Amino acid sequence: MATTPSVPKTNRLGLAVLDYRGGKTTLCAGCGHNAISERIIDALYEMGVQPERVAKLSGIGCSSKSPAYFLARAHAFNAVHGRMPSVATGAVLANRGLVALGVSGDGDTASIGIGQFVHLMRRNLPIIYIIEDNGVYGLTKGQFSATADLGSKLKTGVVNELPPIDTCELAISLGATFVGRSFSGDKRQLYAMLKAAIAHRGTVMLDVVSPCVTFNDHEGSTKSYKYMKDHDEPLQEIDFIPVFQDIAVEYDPGTTVEVTMHDGSRLRLRKLEEDYDPTNKVRAITRLNEAKERGEMLTGVLYVNTQAATFLDMLNITEHPLATLPESLLRPQRGVLEQVMEELR
């Protein structure tokens, strides 16, 4: 198995890691979100994504602040609460050349934003949608969100009595084509998943449990560092071989699933569970529910489909970004107007 590749000083574009960094974080020390930002930087750097091609999109909340802390050379849009999916959709339609990277939180996605979230998942728009999931509202000081587990406890002792919304289950059943769950503390898994996400064509939905050290990292929380360490149940060991790294490594088809991504990159999933097939939608949803019953926090690539048509395919949009089409293609000729006028006489 390939291990984490040695990091060269510059990537295939000749850019250094520094070119992928952002502003200094203003989140709490130890916040899971900062670790996710680091993994995003690593993955974009490693994959050689031109920073200027990326559009960073977010809603409102601690998670949604984080795009300021990576990739300063990319345009960013900190939208309104729970409505990043629509803004991202518009941006991708306007310029299909953009790599849309959406960062949301559990409140921003599963509470106020659930409507836009589910409809985004239906469209298979090319976007990487990351939920930095800590089960609480940080900026308003620690109220439960809709992903908080049944029975989990706030610092104040308040117990959550409502069932959680499983964003992965929703995403899989609604049409997202790359769905995974990870943990901000699992560097290796998250890094590999993010690289695969960059290579995927369609909607990537990653729910990343990211403990809130200030409001939800205590005994009784199900989104704490300790809880995750004790309950994390990885489905696979994940390796990602980008298309530009021509590495031939043997693998055993009996123990490893290989998925060829749209760009030719290879996603290798060494099965930790023998019968798990990440291309089987029904099985993925069943397994998530089994995990819930067993009290496991299932992580890994839950579902992947590299063949589905994207929203851009469905709309048959021209290859050149709509944003910069010349007037000659945007305004029909005089004769066209005359023809319509004649029809109306």
Next chain:
Amino acid sequence: MATTNVELHETAGQARVQPVVNNMSIQVATVNGSGSQSSNTVLLRSIFQMGVPVSGKNLFPSNIAGLPTWYTIRANRDGYIARKKEIDFLIAMNPETARDDVMSLAAGAAVLYDEPLHLDSLRTDLVLYSVPFDKLVAPVCPEAKLRKLIKNMIYVGVVARLLDIDMGEVEKAIRKQFAKKAKAANLNLAAAQAGFDYAHRSLTKADPFRIERMDATRGKIIIDGNSASALGCVFAGCTVLSWYPITPSSSLAESMIEYLKRFRIGPDGKATFAVVQAEDELAAIGMVVGAGWAGARAMTTTSGPGISLMSEFAGLSYYAEIPAVVWDIQRVGPSTGLPTRTSQADLLSTAFLSHGDTKHIMLFPASPRECFDMATEAFNLAEKFQTLVFVMSDLDLGMNNWMSDPFAYPEKPIERGKILTKEDLSRLRTFDRYRDVDGDGIPYRTLPGTDHPAAAYFTRGSGHNEQGQYSERPEDYENNMARLRRKFDQARSLAPLPVVETMPNAAIGIIAFGSSHWALKESRDQLRDEYKLASDYLRIRAFPFAPEISDFVRAHERVYVVEQNRDAQMFSLLKLDVDTELVPKLRSVARLDGLPIDARSVTEEIAAMEAK
């Protein structure tokens, strides 16, 4: 009370009445879902083809099938095409409303009714024509299930005979209406002919109304405002349309989709546009804001309830300075209100849509021609000012058929505003997103994807400084808001200017806007001819207000502001804007009952106020 017709009428059945030529309003009362729309369009077109100015207004319920609906065609030789209060010629097809419809007519009106309704005993001061529609439809339409639809074309033939409309024009209109369905055209033509023949055989003309060929519609077109807006947006270079269905704006989006498919497929066979039917209005405006940010000419179309839902994004667009166009096809509120009736009652909520100190540019088209022209204006202004532009149409303008001058090809190029390219950035080296470089309050922007390390900036709805960085500093906030106000004020002279029409010896000024224009055109003549009250008239075409509007108020002793809402919303906006000493000159004529404003009501109200 003096209508143009009444003096000519005498009670039916008495000595021969003087003919009333090319001046009447015909109302068809049917049930919605009965297919009367085609018949009504054919009738409208036939009169139009006779060269007589017409308008058609559909008064319909918020319902799919089975409730009463009325279609009113006004034919007027003087070109008055606003709604007329009085009905001269009623076609009563709906048993449910027939009694009320007949009882509300003025003496001397004509009624054509379905025989089983037995309306002949209701009034003695009307001209009544009974037509056995079911008996007539059977021979021309062997298929029983089509009879309900075909039946309506029979009244077109009857009316053609009674009003002297050339059957050749009726045939032409039917062929146009069913252009792609020859069988349907023939069937309908046979029905119209059956009606014509019946009237010829069995009815004796006893009403005074006649259509006579004239030459006032040559070269003109018939179109509804929503189709005109849609066409305008296609020629304005709109690239992203996101919308959520809502009456009365859906037909704008739907007709735009048709035009886009016909005229905006690129040489590669692919679309130069993207259309998304969003999950709600929040998503619709969100997509439009995202697309505008990324450089698309983006728009949505909606009505009052949608405007309310778009409020938060509207504030974001204002504050983060993102261009997009929103069409508001106004209907009657508050709340769900009267979804299928018209109003001009979204002005205040739209002008300041969203929390905090927010203001928006609004345009007010008065005709299909202006719907078309203002589309390019709206997109150009949105990109020039990097903000939302609301085009305030309404149900009357948007969904009804209007006679219009043909549209002129837009001479203004597609203007993208202050966008810095990669080359600009190489020259400038840095740029600050929210800095007022040119002193006009309008900053420069870059588009996401611009291949230059200095291109990026952070867009946010939170407080920011000139660089777009998060800031809570009092001076940053205040400077930014002052600049936004400066920017907004620039729009006063760059948005469409008001149109002024004068009369000799004008005693008063009148201000109106949007679809109210047509009632005002007629009302000003009535005021002059019946009350010796000449007026100057200013039609507002944009908010923020042009300086010419204050000049107009200053130049008149009394200025009446006419609008279709209860709370005098335009009047209120003007009071906020004009010099304090001008405020006492303003008078309000504001009314709304859901029907398009009519000239008579305006005339009477202004005359009464002037008499005081």
